[in-house]
Amino acid sequence: MPEYDVKAAYLFNFGKFVRFTPPDANGDRQNFDICIVGEDPLGATLDDLTQNEQLDGKPVRVVRLKTAAEARQCAIAYISASEGSRVRNDLDALRGQPVLTVSDSDRFIQNGGMIQFVTQQSHVRFAVNLDAVRNARLSLSSELLRVAISVTGKPPAEVLQ
Amino acid sequence: MKPWSAQSISGRLTALVVFVSGIALLLAYVSYLAYDYYSLRNNLIESIDSQANLIGINSETALLFDDQQAAETTLSALRGAPAILTAEIFAADKTPFARYTRKGSDAGRLIVPMLPPGKTFAAWIQDGTLLVGHGITSNGKLIGTVYILAETRDVVHNAMQFGLFSAVILVVCFIIALLATTLMRGSIIRPLENLAATAGIISRKRDYSVRAPVPDRRDEMAFLAQSFNSSRRLRNAPRNFPWQTASLRLSPTPLRMTSGDRCSRCRILPSC
Numbered sequence: 001m002p003e004y005d006v007k008a009a010y011l012f013n014f015g016k017f018v019r020f021t022p023p024d025a026n027g028d029r030q031n032f033d034i035c036i037v038g039e040d041p042l043g044a045t046l047d048d049l050t051q052n053e054q055l056d057g058k059p060v061r062v063v064r065l066k067t068a069a070e071a072r073q074c075a076i077a078y079i080s081a082s083e084g085s086r087v088r089n090d091l092d093a094l095r096g097q098p099v100l101t102v103s104d105s106d107r108f109i110q111n112g113g114m115i116q117f118v119t120q121q122s123h124v125r126f127a128v129n130l131d132a133v134r135n136a137r138l139s140l141s142s143e144l145l146r147v148a149i150s151v152t153g154k155p156p157a158e159v160l161q
Numbered sequence: 162m163k164p165w166s167a168q169s170i171s172g173r174l175t176a177l178v179v180f181v182s183g184i185a186l187l188l189a190y191v192s193y194l195a196y197d198y199y200s201l202r203n204n205l206i207e208s209i210d211s212q213a214n215l216i217g218i219n220s221e222t223a224l225l226f227d228d229q230q231a232a233e234t235t236l237s238a239l240r241g242a243p244a245i246l247t248a249e250i251f252a253a254d255k256t257p258f259a260r261y262t263r264k265g266s267d268a269g270r271l272i273v274p275m276l277p278p279g280k281t282f283a284a285w286i287q288d289g290t291l292l293v294g295h296g297i298t299s300n301g302k303l304i305g306t307v308y309i310l311a312e313t314r315d316v317v318h319n320a321m322q323f324g325l326f327s328a329v330i331l332v333v334c335f336i337i338a339l340l341a342t343t344l345m346r347g348s349i350i351r352p353l354e355n356l357a358a359t360a361g362i363i364s365r366k367r368d369y370s371v372r373a374p375v376p377d378r379r380d381e382m383a384f385l386a387q388s389f390n391s392s393r394r395l396r397n398a399p400r401n402f403p404w405q406t407a408s409l410r411l412s413p414t415p416l417r418m419t420s421g422d423r424c425s426r427c428r429i430l431p432s433c
Contacts, residue, residue, distance in 0.1 A: 013225040016300060053300070123227060143221065147228040148324070 006124045007117055009047040010076055015055040018076070019057065021137050025055060032058040035071045037090060038080030040064055051090050068093040077111070079103040081140035098136055102126075105120055109152060114138075118149055125149040177343040183335060190331050204242075205291060207282045209311050212242065213295035216307045220250055220297055223259065224305045232259035239263075239309070246290065247272060247310040253303055263378045272308045287315050352382040356387070356389055380428040 011034060034053040036042065050060040056075070062075065068090030077099050079090050088104050091112045094101055101108075104117035109129045114136070116127045131153030133140055139141040145151050215237055224234035232250050238244045239261055250258045255274045263289030272292065275284050281303070291313050297305040352374070359373040375386040 008315075010226060013222075013299075016225070017222070055300075111211045125228075126226070141222075144226075147222045147226045 001026070003119065003124060004041050004043065008042040008049055010117070010126065011042070011046060011076060012049045012053070012055075012060070012101060014102060014144070015060070015142035017074055018100050019099075019139040019141075020075075021139050021145045029075065031061045032056055032076065033061050033063045033074040034076045035063045035064050035074035036078050036080060037068050037071055037083060038086075041080060041082075046161065047086060050099060070099050071099060071115050074099050076100045076102060079105065079108070081105050082098035087113070094136075096136065097137055100136075100138060101132070111160065120149060127152070129153050167241055170353060171346060172352065174346050175339075175342055178346075179339060182338040182342075185340075186331050186334055190327055192322050193327060194320065198316070199324045200422055201316045201319050202286070205313065205316050206293065209245070209291060209293045209309050210282060210284070210295060212239065212245070213248075213293050213307045216248065216250070216309075217295050217297035217305075217383050220259070220305065220307065221299050224250070224252060224297060225299060229259050233261065235259075236261035244311045248296070248311060249308050251306045251308070253305055255306075258305060264296075272310060274306055274308065276306050276308075286313060289317075306370075341366070349382070352376045352386055356386055359389070 015034065016030060019045070025056050034046065034050065036046075036158075046062050050062055053060045064072055065074075068077065068079065068083075069116055071094060079087055079095060079101060081104055083103075083105065087103065087108060088111050091101060095112070100115065101113045102115045102117070104114055105111075105113075108116040109127055112129070114129055114132045116129075118125050118127055126143060126148055127150040128148045129152050130140070130145075136150065204384045205350065216239070219235045222228070223235065236248050236250065237257055239248050240263075243263070245261075246263050248261045249272045250260075252258045274294070275285075276294040276296060281298065283294045284327045285292045291311045292308060293311070294306055294308045296303050297307060332386050356373045359371055362371050363369060373386045375390065376383045
């Protein structure tokens with residue numbers, strides 16, 4: 001399976017294991033938006049995967065955005081590698097917002113991102129930064145953390161079981 | 162009279178009770194044995210299925226994020242269940258994803274995914290093994306299947322233990338029934354034996370003064386003994402009552418119970 005098809009599937013699957021705390025943090029949203037900031041390497045795969053799907057009781061939409069500032073209403077923001085040096089600014093724009101940030105950019109975790117895709121032995125894996133997750137008042141399921149290649153930072157008070 | 166003679170009423174009564182109680186006990190034994198085996202088998206299926214369900218729940222992320230090592234770690238928890246020979250997780254496209262094989266078991270036994278489409282559970286029993294297939298779902302969609310192959314040896318062993326224990330109880334019950342029959346048959350047979358003994362004395366000694374003891378109760382045996390004694394009185398009656406003997410000897414039709422007989426019977430029998 002092509003690498004970006006796997007990443008598209010993972011991006012959608014992350015939505016199953018993220019919880020917004022307090023619960024009304026996602027309450028104002030009408031849809032569960034998975035936003036792609038920058039150039040879209042995922043193509044139609046993500047659209048196909050999310051068609052007629054629901055997450056957190058809301059219909060899933062794939063939204064393509066030019067800037068991270070527009071992604072504040074998204075549930076998940078995938079920051080494309082095309083953002084390059086702008087990744088840090090993108091993360092600053094979303095800091096403190098209940099948005100799960102995901103990217104395959106190098107040093108994404110170190111820059112304050114939450115989940116970073118890592119390719120290891122031809123397998124797509126991911127690393128998690130729990131500090132960034134906690135600061136955004138999000139929770140990740142312990143099941144998700146179990147399959148992460150690495151988990152850094154202090155876990156939030158209530159890691160989902 | 163020999164109590165165990167097959168020709169005697171006593172012997173036949175005992176044989177009847179032994180036969181009836183034996184058949185009843187045997188039917189109950191076979192029924193309980195079948196029920197026990199069925200229950201044990203269902204319990205094993207439920208137990209294995211609940212383990213498959215747990216494996217499935219804990220393998221959801223492993224399947225979603227293609228983490229075979231995590232799935233194998235989950236499967237390794239089955240080490241605590243010695244009856245499980247092999248367990249295997251298959252992806253939604255039926256490709257093998259992760260496998261566990263009990264140490265020392267036949268590692269060559271392959272599991273072929275055969276869960277019917279649309280079903281999330283199925284169980285097959287074959288050649289002393291049980292194969293349970295359980296679907297793994299995420300957001301209501303099938304993302305994989307876990308199969309667990311377990312031995313049914315414990316079911317057979319437990320059923321045999323139950324069968325042996327029940328057989329001992331059955332034999333004890335049978336002996337008790339036999340003893341109870343031996344003890345209780347006297348109340349039925351003794352008056353008959355007394356009557357037969359009285360008839361034997363009369364036959365041998367021509368002593369019509371002998372009376373059969375009448376049981377102190379109101380049943381057919383008491384009626385029979387009383388009627389027997391009454392017939393003896395009739396036989397001892399003086400010859401100047403020719404109508405009696407004539408009526409007995411010359412009756413052209415078989416003797417039937419008259420209304421007077423019925424009345425005398427009714428004096429004894431409460432059911433009359």
